[in-house]
Amino acid sequence: xxxxxxxxxxxxxxxxxxxxxxxxxxxxxxxxxxxxxxxxxxxxxxxxxxxxxxxxxxxxxxxxxxxxxxxxxxxxxxxxxxxx
Numbered sequence: 001x002x003x004x005x006x007x008x009x010x011x012x013x014x015x016x017x018x019x020x021x022x023x024x025x026x027x028x029x030x031x032x033x034x035x036x037x038x039x040x041x042x043x044x045x046x047x048x049x050x051x052x053x054x055x056x057x058x059x060x061x062x063x064x065x066x067x068x069x070x071x072x073x074x075x076x077x078x079x080x081x082x083x084x
Contacts, residue, residue: 001057001079003064005072006039015039018067020060022079025049030056034063
């Protein structure tokens with residue numbers, strides 16, 4: 001699953017982005033990768049590993065909601081909402 005969000009453009013600064021990517025890792029667990037920064041610049045990256053899908057998905061949703069409250073808007077969502 002992938003969620004890409006962006007702030008609305010401002011006259012004095014480029015928009016900011018926030019991306020969440022949830023994937024299964026090679027050991028049977030789940031990786032949640034967060035990337036954020038200004039559009040057009042290299043972003044910061046943080047990776048968290050989870051043993052079960054439910055906890056990883058809950059964390060993704062919590063982070064998404066927190067960014068929406070900060071003014072980000074969802075640009076697109078890719079993938080389904082359940083484990084393969």
